[in-house]
Amino acid sequence: MTQHTISKTTSSFAALGRLLRYARGYRRQIIAAATCSVINKLFDIAPEILIGIAIDVVVNQEESFVASLGFESAREQILILAVLTFFIWAGESLFEYLYQILWRNLAQRLQSDLRQDAYEHAQKLDMSFFEARSSGQLVATMNDDVNQLERFLDGGANAMIQVLVTVVAVGAVFFVLSPVIALLAFTPIPLIIWGAFYFQRKAGPLYADVREKVGDLSSRLSNNLGGIATIKSFTAEQREAERLKASSEAYVEANRKAIRISSAFIPVIRMAILAGFLATFIVGGMQALSGALNVGAYGVLVFLTQRLLWPLTGLAEVIDLFERAMASTRRILDLLAEPVQVRDDPGNHLPGPVRGEVTFDGVSFRYPASGAGIDGISLAVPAGNTLALVGATGSGKSTLIKLLLRFYDPDAGRILIDGQPIHEVSLRSLREAIGLVSQDVYLFDGTIRENLAYGRPAASDQQIIDAARTAEAWSFIEALPQGLDTQVGERGVRLSGGQRQRLSLARALLKDPPILVLDEATSAVDNETEAAIQRSLRRIGHNRTVIMIAHRLSTIVDADTIAVIENGKVVQQGSHEQLLERDGPYAAQWRVQTGQAW
Missing domain, CATH: 3.40.50.300 (P-loop containing nucleotide triphosphate hydrolases)
Structure with missing residues (x-):
């Protein structure tokens, strides 16, 4: 990676902040999409709670939690749980449809605006800007980088929000049912979060390098296709094929380094999840056997432990998308931030008719x-x-x-x-x-x-x-x-x-x-x-x-x-x-x- 690239590599979260400032005109759409993601996730974790309540109904019947709400018959309780299950699944499906529509439309609208704004801004820049940069790099920024951001908004943004909602909502249920088990279940989370930030810091510069290599490869392809007659006339086909291969291999190598870091995340986090699950399984089981913990509550905790910890393995893919998107965002917003040297005064016209002196x-x-x-x-x-x-x-x-x-x-x-x-x-x-x-x-x-x-x-x-x-x-x-x-x-x-x-x-x-x-x-x-x-x-x-x-x-x-x-x-x-x-x-x-x- 060049020193220029390193100096341009800033925090991914700073890039996210810059993107949010750019997208402030879409604040309502962002809030609506995020709200639908939150509600969908709340509905998504509710069936595990209902399973625990159903176990409680089967085991304790007239003394169950649902009975305390006024439904004395076990059959009534099962029917009530069935109705709740229907509405929960329907709600989950509805809000999944809504958040997908909102996020995807936002991604399409935002990527279109970014590409258009970047192109219009580039047209205002003086010729020295274009003389110092290859057309392939600019095309890669306006096309491939914008598409990379679109892919993150299509799925990554929702995934980040839902992981956060899962931790907060499931954590609240845990602390209500058993603070001791909650502490044990949450013990791996600091390790998982630390691992996420560790991999994020490691992956950030690597993905910035990947974006640079994409631009170099696009530039090589653009130049060679534009100069195909010259290549043929000098019988340089093999030489140019080798040069393209070198650029392509550099892109592969940059991706290989990033993949090596991102691929290590899931195996490490999986072991942390196992520790949290075993703690809940063993300690909760012992408390249930001793009568200190309701059997239904134990079922809820076991099911929710995986709900709490397993989605965190998705942080690997989310971070991968996030880092690629933020590397691309930096390049797009850096282009938009290029100063216009030749200032325009659109309100002052050349007096006509122009004689031509x-x-x-x-x-x-x-x-x-x-x-x-x-x-x-x-x-x-x-x-x-x-x-x-x-x-x-x-x-x-x-x-x-x-x-x-x-x-x-x-x-x-x-x-x-x-x-x-x-x-x-x-x-x-x-x-x-x-x-x-x-x-x-x-x-x-x-x-x-x-x-x-x-x-x-x-x-x-x-x-x-x-x-x-x-x-x-x-x-x-x-x-x-x-x-x-x-x-x-x-x-x-x-x-x-x-x-x-x-x-x-x-x-x-x-x-x-x-x-x-x-x-x-x-x-x-x-x-x-x-x-x-x-x-x-x-x-x-x-x-x-x-x-x-x-x-x-x-x-x-x-x-x-x-x-x-x-x-x-x-x-x-x-x-x-x-x-x-x-x-x-x-x-x-x-x-x-x-x-x-x-």
Whole structure:
């Protein structure tokens, strides 16, 4: 187990307290479910008392306990006990039905809310959170961990309550009938409770490790299935199978350690139960033989001893469920407690209509993990103009785009749209004003129509077709057998790279944003697709602010302003002709790309 895991492993009861605080909106349902569990258990232990009373009736007849209540005939007494037995069993069945309905519905409702809240909170977190965690770990938290908690609420919570009720109710009967035997019967309980807490302390960190290993395994599966083409192309199937086996074996080993601890509980507790039962059996029997204890009362005590002690063996399974659930609860609630770095002001909208003037005013930013970033960048893009950003990989171009979209907030400086600082407006209104076409196109598993209309779900088919035509995507869409209803597959795997890029551009155009951002949108396409996208850009650039990141300088020669960024700073800016005349970094790169450097 890593030091990080150990530092995050807190008391399971503290995790339970956190869960109860989260579920305070379900207080009535929890109280109702717990009440039904208590009543059901009280009905459940009543038949053992009735058996003892029945023995008393058979042995003592007119001098029995029931006779003292006014039922003198032994036959009347038996009939009364039969009626009571019927109502007790009916009551037990009714409240078992009720607590199962209440607990299970509560489990379903709570797990749904936890998953939804965790997902919605995750969407608010800045990109550094996702860059530091694997998607497999997050999926395991939102799915498997939530399901683990659901399993505990389905049965474990009721079991814990009923064990407590059994100890209190049966204990009360014992002390009424025979305080001496009660003390003897209760002697093993401290050992059982101590054993439960001992195993709980031992099992807690082990189950936290199990949850970590589940996340690692999910991450490995997710990564491998997502990169199956790469695995095949490098003939790495066997190597990846071995790596998956290693992750799976680590999960098995973590579970083995936890199972070893939890499995030792029942044998130890069983011997403690035997000691309590023998004490009741022998001492109570001797008292009954000597006449110090009523025969019926002795029967009650013998039957209730097992009722008192045997359910405590279920603590092993309950603790197992509890520890797994609390380990999962910690992970879920830790995710919900992750601080949101990029704060939103949903009530303050970007003033409209948005013209699209973009200003970077002394903007600085550093990534905490790598230390890379930008320093004091100032750029102004008038509304309707095109700004091109060029520079080596890692120079800071994409960082500017991430800051513009507020995936991060700058360490210093401001970014303004139409003179309005973007940190003072809602994220929704900001991002609605910007259309992003990135190098890494992400298409959702669905139809072409669903993907194109993603930013504008109410768009008509004609609007979708118009956007596809503008992006020069309609010709290939129209040629497909199912047209707009063609399934693209996960991440658009059924389409070519150029087709995916054109769909990405069409999706951004259908949104009709006043600011269009192209992050190396033509770097991974062929010459024909690049030419098609260039024609599209010349059409859509009118009356729209365009910010482009490009490695191919031929794609940005018509830009109003070109900014050259090196090591996080703007070292040159101007038009294509002006930068060529200055014979600086841009001109040198132009000569290399056009074959003039030789």
